[in-house]
Every structure is written in C-alpha cells, then in structure tokens.
Amino acid sequence: MKIKSHIAAIFQEAFTQSGIEPQGEIAIHEATKAQFGDYQYNGIMPLAKLYQTNPREIATKVASHIQTDGVIEKVEVAGAGFINIWLSDNTLSHYATKALADERIDVAITSHPQTIVVDYSGPNMAKEMHVGHLRSTIIGDALAKLFEFLGHCVIRQNHIGDWGTQFGMLVAYLEAQGVEQSGELKDLEAFYKAAKKRFDEDAHFANTAREYVVKIQQGDTHCLELWERFIGISLSHCQEVYHKLDVSLSPKDVRAESFYNEDLSHIVTDLENAHLLQISQGAKCVFLESEEIPVIVQKGDGGYLYATTDLAALRYRATKLKANRILYVVDARQSSHFKAVFDVAQKAGFVPQETKLEHIAFGTMMDKSGKPFKTRDGGTVKLIELLDEALIRAKEAIKERENYSQGELETLAKVVGIGAVKYADLSINRQSNYIFDWDKMLSFEGNTSLYLQYAYARIQSILKKYEGDVGACEIAIGDAIEHTLVLSVLKFEDVLTKASLDATPHTISAYLYDVATDFMKFYEQNPILKEGLEKATKESRIAIASLCAKTIELGLEILGIKVLNRL
RNA sequence: GCGUUCAUAGCUCAGCUGGAUAGAGCACUCGCCUUCUAAGCGAGCGGUCAAAGGUUCGAAUCCUUUUGGACGUACCA
Numbered sequence: 135m136k137i138k139s140h141i142a143a144i145f146q147e148a149f150t151q152s153g154i155e156p157q158g159e160i161a162i163h164e165a166t167k168a169q170f171g172d173y174q175y176n177g178i179m180p181l182a183k184l185y186q187t188n189p190r191e192i193a194t195k196v197a198s199h200i201q202t203d204g205v206i207e208k209v210e211v212a213g214a215g216f217i218n219i220w221l222s223d224n225t226l227s228h229y230a231t232k233a234l235a236d237e238r239i240d241v242a243i244t245s246h247p248q249t250i251v252v253d254y255s256g257p258n259m260a261k262e263m264h265v266g267h268l269r270s271t272i273i274g275d276a277l278a279k280l281f282e283f284l285g286h287c288v289i290r291q292n293h294i295g296d297w298g299t300q301f302g303m304l305v306a307y308l309e310a311q312g313v314e315q316s317g318e319l320k321d322l323e324a325f326y327k328a329a330k331k332r333f334d335e336d337a338h339f340a341n342t343a344r345e346y347v348v349k350i351q352q353g354d355t356h357c358l359e360l361w362e363r364f365i366g367i368s369l370s371h372c373q374e375v376y377h378k379l380d381v382s383l384s385p386k387d388v389r390a391e392s393f394y395n396e397d398l399s400h401i402v403t404d405l406e407n408a409h410l411l412q413i414s415q416g417a418k419c420v421f422l423e424s425e426e427i428p429v430i431v432q433k434g435d436g437g438y439l440y441a442t443t444d445l446a447a448l449r450y451r452a453t454k455l456k457a458n459r460i461l462y463v464v465d466a467r468q469s470s471h472f473k474a475v476f477d478v479a480q481k482a483g484f485v486p487q488e489t490k491l492e493h494i495a496f497g498t499m500m501d502k503s504g505k506p507f508k509t510r511d512g513g514t515v516k517l518i519e520l521l522d523e524a525l526i527r528a529k530e531a532i533k534e535r536e537n538y539s540q541g542e543l544e545t546l547a548k549v550v551g552i553g554a555v556k557y558a559d560l561s562i563n564r565q566s567n568y569i570f571d572w573d574k575m576l577s578f579e580g581n582t583s584l585y586l587q588y589a590y591a592r593i594q595s596i597l598k599k600y601e602g603d604v605g606a607c608e609i610a611i612g613d614a615i616e617h618t619l620v621l622s623v624l625k626f627e628d629v630l631t632k633a634s635l636d637a638t639p640h641t642i643s644a645y646l647y648d649v650a651t652d653f654m655k656f657y658e659q660n661p662i663l664k665e666g667l668e669k670a671t672k673e674s675r676i677a678i679a680s681l682c683a684k685t686i687e688l689g690l691e692i693l694g695i696k697v698l699n700r701l
Numbered sequence: 702g703c704g705u706u707c708a709u710a711g712c713u714c715a716g717c718u719g720g721a722u723a724g725a726g727c728a729c730u731c732g733c734c735u736u737c738u739a740a741g742c743g744a745g746c747g748g749u750c751a752a753a754g755g756u757u758c759g760a761a762u763c764c765u766u767u768u769g770g771a772c773g774u775a776c777c778a
Contacts, residue, residue, distance in 0.1 A: 161717095161718095163717070163720090164717075166720080166721070167722085170721075174720090174721090176720050176721095179720075179758075179759080180719090182758090183757090189758085212721080213720085213721050214720080214721075214758070214759075215758095216721070256778095258778080295778065298777085298778080299777095391778090415776080416776080417776050418776095419775075419776090425704090426703070426775095427704095427774065428775060429775085430775055430776050432776085433776045434776065435776085437776080439775095439776065439777080440777075440778050466705090466706080466772075467705095467771095467772055467773065468773090468778085469705065469706085469772090469773085470704075470772095470773060470774080471778090497706095497707095497771090498771085498772085531740095532740090535738095536738090536740095562713085562715090563714080563715080565706085565707090566706095566707070566714090567707090567772095568713095568714095569714095571713080574713070574726095574727080577726095577727085577740090578740040579726070579740080579741095580713090580714095580726035580727065581714085581715090581726060582726090584740075585726095585740085588738080588741085589741095591738075591740095592737080592740095592741085595737070595738060596737050596738095599737065600737090632717075636717095640715085641715095641717080644715065644725090647725085648725095651725090654741060654742065655742070657737080657741080657742085658733095658741070658742045661736065661737065662737060663736090664736065664737075665736090679737095700738090701738080701740080
C-alpha cells in the first residue's frame with residue numbers, strides 16, 4: 135500500500151479544515167525513533183516561520199483535525215512542532231490480510247505507465263566480458279525488472295561494441311585460421327591476443343587487416359559475412375555469461391553500435407543545420423558554454439566517434455522507441471561525456487524536452503585492499519571465471535552445514551553464489567566505488583543475500599509443517615513486534631516507488647534486510663506452531679510469516695535473485 | 702591547471718533531499734538452544750560526521766575556504 139501518500143492525503147484534509155495552507159507537497163517521513171510513533175510530519179516548523187507564529191500552536195491545530203478512525207490511530211504534537219503519527223493495528227491488519235491474498239502483495243500497477251529505455255551491459259565484441267561489465271549488467275537488469283514490475287514498458291538496449299578498427303584485424307585472423315575451425319574462439323581473449331601478435335609481427339597480415347576495416351565499412355559481402363560470423367560467436371559468449379548470471383538480456387535486446395552507422399552522417403548534417411557545429415583543428419565539434427572541451431562528432435579524417443553514435447542512439451530511443459525516460463547504466467567515469475551528449479541532444483532537438491535522460495552512474499569495483507579488481511598478474515578478470523569462482527565458493531560456504539546431496543549442492547550453489555555476487559553489488563549505493571569481498575558477500579551475517587535466503591527458508595520450513603490453508607488466515611496484529619513487522623511489509627510499495635524514481639536498487643535491499651531482521655525478532659519471540667496457541671493467534675502468525683516470505687521472494691526477484699525452500 | 706566526485710565507529714556501509722539523543726553489519730566482550738533451521742536473537746563496547754567559517758529556530762545534509770583521495774580533461778569507447 136502507498137502508506138505515505140495515504141497519510142499525506144489525511145493531512146491535506148486536516149490542513150484544509152484548519153484553514154492553513156501547507157507549503158508544497160506534504161512530506162511524511164518515517165519516524166526516527168520508536169517513541170515518536172510510526173511516521174512523523176516535520177513540515178509545520180517552516181510553515182510557522184512563514185506565518186510568524188508558534189509552531190506548536192499550528193501543529194496542535196492541524197493535529198486536531200486529523201482523522202483518527204482510519205489508518206491513523208493517533209497523532210501527537212511533540213518537540214519543536216513535530217507531529218508524530220501512530221498507525222492503527224486494525225487497519226494495518228486489514229491491509230496485510232489483503233496483501234497476503236494478492237499475487238503482487240497489493241503493490242499497484244502504476245497509473246502513469248512510461249516507456250523506459252534501459253541501456254546496460256554493453257560489452258565489446260572484440261573481447262570477452264570482464265568484471266568491468268558486471269555492475270552495469272547487474273544494476274541495469276535490476277532496474278529493468280523493477281520498472282517492469284511497477285507496470286512500465288521497459289525496452290532493454292544492449293549497446294554492444296561491434297564496430298571499429300580492431301574488427302578488421304579479428305576478421306582477417308578468423309579468415310586466416312579457417313572459418314570452420316574457429317575453435318580458438320572458445321577463448322576470445324586468447325584469440326584477440328593471437329591476432330594482435332600476428333598483426334604486430336606480420337606486415338602482410340597487418341595490411342590485410344587494415345584493408346578489411348575499410349571493406350567492412352564499404353559493405354564488402356565477404357568481409358561482412360566474416361564480421362557477422364565473428365559477432366555471432368562473440369555474442370553467444372555473452373549470452374552464456376548472461377545465462378550463468380541469470381540476467382534477462384537476450385539477443386533481441388541487442389541494438390549494436392553498427393545499427394546507427396547509416397544515421398551518423400545525418401546526425402552531423404542535422405547539427406550543422408541547427409547551427410551547432412564548428413570546425414576546430416579539422417574536426418567537427420559542438421562547443422557547449424558549460425564545457426571547455428567540445429563534443430567531437432566527426433574526426434578530421436571523416437571518421438565518427440562514440441559521441442556521434444550516442445547521439446544517434448539517443449534520437450532513436452526518443453523518437454522511434456518513444457521513450458519517456460532513457461537510462462544509461464554506465465561507469466561514473468563517463469559522466470562528463472553523458473552530460474555533454476545529453477546537452478547536445480537537447481539543444482539539437484534530437485530528444486523532446488520532456489524526455490528524461492539519466493546517466494545511472496556507478497563506481498569502480500575494488501578488491502579487498504581497495505585497489506581496482508584485477509588478477510594476480512594485473513590482468514582483467516574474466517566475468518565467466520568470476521562467476522565460476524562464485525559457485526565454488528558458495529559450495530564451500532554451505533556444504534558443511536547440512537547433508538546435501540551432490541545434485542542439491544550444485545543447485546544451491548548456483549542460487550547462493552550468483553545471488554551473493556548480485557546482492558553485494560545491489561546493496562550498496564551504486565555511486566561509490568565498492569569493495570568486492572568474497573568472504574563478506576557469502577556470509578550469513580549482516581546485510582547479505584544469504585541472510586535473506588535463510589530467513590525465507592526458515593519460513594518455508596514452518597509453512598511446510600503447518601496443516602491448513604494459509605490463504606484463508608486472517609492477520610490480527612497482537613503486539614508491538616508484530617506491529618513493526620507488518621508495517622515493514624506494508625512499506626514495500628513505497629520503497630519500490632522511491633527506488634524506481636531514484637534508480638537506487640540498494641534501497642530495496644536495505645528494506646528487505648529490515649523486513650528479514652524484523653521477522654527474525656518476531657520468530658524468536660512469537661512461536662508460530664507451538665501447541666496450545668489459540669487458533670486465531672496461530673493463524674495470524676502463520677499468515678504474517680507467509681506474507682514476509684512473499685515480500686522477500688518478490689523483492690529478491692526484482693533484484694534478480696532467487697530464493698530456496700531449504701538452506 | 703581546470704572540472705566532476707568522495708571523506709560518517711577499528712573495518713564495510715546506511716542516513717529517505719534541513720529535523721528530535723547520527724544508525725546497521727563485521728570485529729571485540731557477555732548472555733540465550735528439552736520449543737517452528739543457534740546459518741539465529743538479545744545486551745555491551747565503539748563518533749570532533751576530514752578541518753574551519755557561514756546561512757537559521759535547527760546542518761552529517763545547503764554555501765565558501767582548506768586538507769586528503771579517486772576519476773575525467775578534443776579527434777579510443
């Protein structure tokens with residue numbers, strides 16, 4: 135349920151009745167301490183300043199008009215002029231029971247659906263996916279799922295790098311090796327290195343490679359075929375990683391760089407027609423007042439650059455795909471690039487003013503000692519190897535705990551290992567650099583995927599033992615612990631809404647961790663299946679537990695993480 | 702040099718766009734299993750929110766300066 139806006143509406147009514155005009159939107163905050171109730175309203179104090187009166191006086195007046203026969207149980211004026219808000223057990227119980235019966239646990243489908251483009255992952259076809267692609271892929275996928283769940287139309291765009299000079303070399307090498315025996319392509323990295331070596335050592339080959347670059351660009355059938363074949367193989371490597379990582383990207387989401395080739399010259403002429411273009415040192419540039427450095431859209435030799443492609447993609451997404459919101463889940467180091475490109479696109483009218491362009495920036499992945507994540511010899515870590523290691527480590531982390539069969543262990547390791555890698559990334563503020571620490575992410579303690587999966591499994595174990603229809607049970611909050619827990623669960627919709635507006639998956643993880651810890655406390659104190667419990671109490675508790683499980687499951691699903699019935 | 706960004710407990714991180722005594726987890730010290738998974742729960746310890754000014758009823762949050770780090774800085778993406 136939308137708790138905050140629900141409360142805000144009641145406050146709006148109270149303001150109207152007391153003849154006071156609130157300043158802007160009524161912002162309801164969660165109470166900072168339990169003694170201050172469930173929620174609080176802090177907007178009276180700035181208002182009092184405007185009216186030049188005593189804040190407590192206004193607060194008291196507004197509070198006296200608050201309806202307390204619905205979701206709000208009581209309000210209290212406190213401190214300098216805070217209004218503290220307590221919610222009603224009965225109403226919360228009612229909403230919780232309703233949520234339990236609903237597949238979406240009563241989270242509404244948005245009434246303002248948008249078309250949202252999410253650009254993420256974006257691997258380079260010349261090389262194998264490495265850790266640098268991990269964050270974009272994980273965060274982007276979670277955001278796409280979040281928007282989708284809320285009822286938006288999501289268009290995933292995997293902007294793969296399939297164009298550029300290195301493909302001449304790779305394609306020439308592919309041909310030299312024999313197209314049918316492309317066995318070496320099992321390891322793209324090795325293939326690239328071998329091609330590079332040959333390029334450096336064999337002048338004749340280097341010439342062919344350079345010729346092929348031109349030929350590909352000119353549409354030479356033979357070279358294009360080779361190129362397509364190469365891209366196909368490389369892309370299948372990516373799909374393998376996506377499958378292992380359990381992300382929703384598929385080949386149909388690919389909208390490669392090369393897709394925009396034909397449009398690049400138009401971008402330049404359109405910028406020219408809009409009088410935005412200047413020639414500087416031989417290159418065609420757009421100079422922005424805010425930036426010292428121009429955005430170069432065409433090189434001195436006539437070649438186009440990534441800014442040109444990005445502009446074409448931006449226009450395509452805004453006009454052809456009719457996006458209301460376009461998100462780029464890309465490393466924070468490119469923030470100045472996106473700032474400039476967005477600026478140019480808007481000035482040139484490539485995107486309508488009302489289209490929201492957002493660079494969803496994230497920090498660099500660091501190792502335990504705080505240095506950029508690398509292999510021992512300083513190379514980049516292949517993503518597929520990192521994921522394989524996750525499975526091995528997950529197995530290590532759980533195998534001693536229970537007597538799992540080999541098959542069971544394999545299944546568990548996948549869910550646990552991949553979940554841990556994703557959750558570690560999604561549980562911290564994406565803007566900052568983050569420390570990749572195997573031991574921490576595979577711990578059962580603290581804000582980890584395992585803790586949530588464990589809480590879920592505990593509930594499943596209880597549900598399995600319960601003989602009755604949980605769906606028919608009614609929730610009736612019996613004490614303060616249950617009040618807190620049920621309220622936590624009902625905050626789900628508020629949390630998802632906020633996370634989708636700010637594109638901050640970590641607020642969802644923080645929330646799920648809250649739900650899980652609240653559940654653990656409840657679990658310790660309020661036995662569910664104990665003999666001699668009153669029927670209504672037992673039913674209410676099992677229903678609360680079930681609702682918690684559903685919330686955790688759904689929340690993790692949005693983050694792209696699976697749950698387990700036994701752990 | 703210029704620009705962006707960051708600095709919160711020993712460590713890893715929250716802090717909801719200015720609110721009440723700054724919160725978690727780890728680590729450390731205690732306590733809790735004849736009861737639904739102790740992979741858990743509870744309690745304690747731990748802070749000059751980098752520093753100094755300013756804005757105001759009120760600042761970790763906004764502004765300025767300083768210090769320290771990361772990143773970017775025109776024909777790579």
